[in-house]
Amino acid sequence: MPPAVSRAVELLAGRRVTVLTGAGISTDSGIPDYRGPDSPPRAPMTYQQFVGDPDRRRHYWARNHVGWRHVHETRPNPGHLAVRRMEDLGGVNGVITQNVDTLHEVAGSRNVIDLHGRYDRVICLTCGRRISRDHLAERLDALNPGFADDVPDAEIAPDADAVIEATAHFRVADCEHCGGILKPEIVYFGENVPKARVEKAFAMLDDADGLLVAGSSLTVMSGLRFVRRAHKTDRPIVIVNRGSTRGDDLATVKIDRGCSPTLTTMAEALATRRTRPGSPATG
Ligand SMILES: [Zn+2]
Numbered sequence: 001m002p003p004a005v006s007r008a009v010e011l012l013a014g015r016r017v018t019v020l021t022g023a024g025i026s027t028d029s030g031i032p033d034y035r036g037p038d039s040p041p042r043a044p045m046t047y048q049q050f051v052g053d054p055d056r057r058r059h060y061w062a063r064n065h066v067g068w069r070h071v072h073e074t075r076p077n078p079g080h081l082a083v084r085r086m087e088d089l090g091g092v093n094g095v096i097t098q099n100v101d102t103l104h105e106v107a108g109s110r111n112v113i114d115l116h117g118r119y120d121r122v123i124c125l126t127c128g129r130r131i132s133r134d135h136l137a138e139r140l141d142a143l144n145p146g147f148a149d150d151v152p153d154a155e156i157a158p159d160a161d162a163v164i165e166a167t168a169h170f171r172v173a174d175c176e177h178c179g180g181i182l183k184p185e186i187v188y189f190g191e192n193v194p195k196a197r198v199e200k201a202f203a204m205l206d207d208a209d210g211l212l213v214a215g216s217s218l219t220v221m222s223g224l225r226f227v228r229r230a231h232k233t234d235r236p237i238v239i240v241n242r243g244s245t246r247g248d249d250l251a252t253v254k255i256d257r258g259c260s261p262t263l264t265t266m267a268e269a270l271a272t273r274r275t276r277p278g279s280p281a282t283g
Pocket of ligand 1: 124125126127128129175176177178179180
């Protein structure tokens with residue numbers, strides 16, 4: 001076991017931590033991390049562009065109509081399963097994720113806060129009604145027969161986009177109840193995470209004995225603030241991420257490795273400790 005992983009296990013043993021995850025934990029499920037060390041720069045669409053520009057919105061929905069299916073078909077990887085195992089062992093009080101892919105839920109984690117929303121839900125910006133992405137897919141299919149089937153080689157993106165050239169004739173669906181603009185229930189750039197959700201996440205962290213960050217470079221404040229809070233309240237911080245992060249200076253242990261092998265090793269080691277005869281954790 002690499003020394004840093006060993007130190008992390010020492011630190012986590014006997015503690016109940018909150019896990020904060022980012023795109024890096026889902027790359028092994030086939031969802032690329034656009035902020036990863038090997039990724040090209042990318043300019044995501046902002047909330048203002050989505051709401052203010054019907055052409056961009058149509059283009060977005062056309063791409064999303066194809067791309068979301070790929071996210072729908074992805075499966076949890078050993079990293080998600082290791083987090084769930086640590087939760088089963090009593091070592092994790094919950095997961096705060098910056099991902100919208102819902103793979104922690106699919107892996108069986110019970111207490112997940114989807115900080116940036118979920119790809120599988122859609123909200124009306126006028127009346128606030130929520131519908132499932134499945135339901136919207138049926139409506140978009142009816143409005144655009146065959147559209148999703150005609151697109152080969154769609155590229156998967158974290159926000160369920162896929163690359164398509166011709167979207168000019170795509171027909172967008174509006175809210176069935178009020179005609180308002182429908183938007184994926186995902187926090188866009190230029191938009192804030194709902195306050196109640198942030199408070200809930202802080203409460204989760206305050207109820208834990210430490211913070212384990214997995215697969216996030218902590219580029220945006222929405223994630224970094226939890227590392228700052230943990231540091232400020234003297235909770236140990238373990239960061240598992242390939243490449244440097246904005247929280248490295250505050251980390252008790254930093255592990256510069258991929259999430260799947262590292263978390264699997266850590267969960268295995270923690271499980272061994274918990275089941276060892278005579279161990280205080282089993283008493
Ligand atoms: Zn509405």
